[in-house]
Amino acid sequence: MRAQQRDVAVLATATGAVVPLNSVDVRAQVTSVITQVHIREGQFVRKGEPLFTLDSRTDVANVAKAQAQLARDEASLADAKRQLARSLELQAQNFVSQGAVDANRTLVDAQTAAVAADRAAVDAARVALSFARVTAPGPGRAGAINVFAGSAVQANQTPLVTLTQLDPIAVAFSLPQRLLPDALVGLQGGGTAVTASLPDGSARVEGRLQFVDNAVDPATGTVKVKAQFPNTNSRLWPGAFVNVELTLRTLKDAVVIPQGTIIQSPRGPIVYAVREGAAVPRPVQVLYAQGEEAAVSGLRAGERIVLDGRQNLRPGSGVVERPREGGRPGGAASGAAAGGASGAASGGGRSRDAGAAASSPPGAKGERP
Numbered sequence: 001m002r003a004q005q006r007d008v009a010v011l012a013t014a015t016g017a018v019v020p021l022n023s024v025d026v027r028a029q030v031t032s033v034i035t036q037v038h039i040r041e042g043q044f045v046r047k048g049e050p051l052f053t054l055d056s057r058t059d060v061a062n063v064a065k066a067q068a069q070l071a072r073d074e075a076s077l078a079d080a081k082r083q084l085a086r087s088l089e090l091q092a093q094n095f096v097s098q099g100a101v102d103a104n105r106t107l108v109d110a111q112t113a114a115v116a117a118d119r120a121a122v123d124a125a126r127v128a129l130s131f132a133r134v135t136a137p138g139p140g141r142a143g144a145i146n147v148f149a150g151s152a153v154q155a156n157q158t159p160l161v162t163l164t165q166l167d168p169i170a171v172a173f174s175l176p177q178r179l180l181p182d183a184l185v186g187l188q189g190g191g192t193a194v195t196a197s198l199p200d201g202s203a204r205v206e207g208r209l210q211f212v213d214n215a216v217d218p219a220t221g222t223v224k225v226k227a228q229f230p231n232t233n234s235r236l237w238p239g240a241f242v243n244v245e246l247t248l249r250t251l252k253d254a255v256v257i258p259q260g261t262i263i264q265s266p267r268g269p270i271v272y273a274v275r276e277g278a279a280v281p282r283p284v285q286v287l288y289a290q291g292e293e294a295a296v297s298g299l300r301a302g303e304r305i306v307l308d309g310r311q312n313l314r315p316g317s318g319v320v321e322r323p324r325e326g327g328r329p330g331g332a333a334s335g336a337a338a339g340g341a342s343g344a345a346s347g348g349g350r351s352r353d354a355g356a357a358a359s360s361p362p363g364a365k366g367e368r369p
Contacts, residue, residue: 002305012246014174027157047136047138063129143161251288269284277318
């Protein structure tokens, strides 16, 4: 077969857990009684949508009381302003003293402050009244509802329901410390690509790296990272385990060969290239290996290399090409007689299956790409 040249993504694999970006335990801010439940368990809600209504009769009365006090003090302020205006007119005619004018001006200032306090009291009463209407703090899916109409709740203690955001969603996982520089580079430009898939292969989602923790865990030598994924169809569920593939970088125009062509020799990894029908050992350096392929240096794109029978080859051994299974004739390089004969190694061997090279006498072996 021939060595290929293409871009190769360098991947890091890990096992992660699906976590929501936001999860809120909704609690009442006042002690009261539930009068109405507006949602169902498992319902998706929007931000601001009503969830529960509490008994608000006391708060309604307090708002009315504060508004009445405000109206009374506003009337007193208006009267004080009229008295001050008359005092100023009489002072201009020398009918009242400066002390009387000052007393009326002080009364106006006092009543102005009282009106301001009353308005603040009205606002406070309205805030307390608003606590009787519990709304969704953000979008999400409602979990189990823990209360019903008539249930008494304690302020900031009784959990009413949990809202969990499902779209978008995140996956948390850990990377070895040696990959931290690549992960930090991957945060730039909107985050590098991350793929999450369920163990059974039923879902595969593409997302982006969003977070790298600010410290390495000294106990494990790993750093926590998090990626964000679109989850419109709810394929990822909080708490589920997923397999994660993180693209660390891309090897541009790398030479790619099957890992099966690489031989571990005493002097390092080599492959057998085919030159003028003979096997020529070529030392290579594995840059990255993933699955059945490896990106290497030491080879040129398009060079023919030996796959099957490589373990029986020696430098200078003759090779022939065998048809690939279901492919074109001459598509695979195969080991031949050790003496360098270029004929097909069929005299002393048996055909294994269609497309596979035939077994050969000692010193020869069939090969396919």
